[in-house]
Amino acid sequence: MSPELMHRPKEQGGLGLNSMRTLTKTKLVADHMTYINQENTIAGRVTRAAYKRQKPGQTRRSRYNT
Secondary structure (H helix, E strand, O other): OOHHHHOOOHHHOOOOOOOHHHHHHHHHHHHHHHHHOOOOOHHHHHHHHHHHHOOOOOOHHHHHOO
């Protein structure tokens, strides 16, 4: 079976396989949004502080690889 067919959704006749990289990024973004929207929790405050501290246009990778 070709890789293109294996990664197609089950509804389209594929196996419905997903990339671990894509799944991980999706989970990280979903968690980040959850933490930003939590008002009275430590996790929410820490996430909002980190978001405010980051400079516009700066990525996490560029901050540590100077």
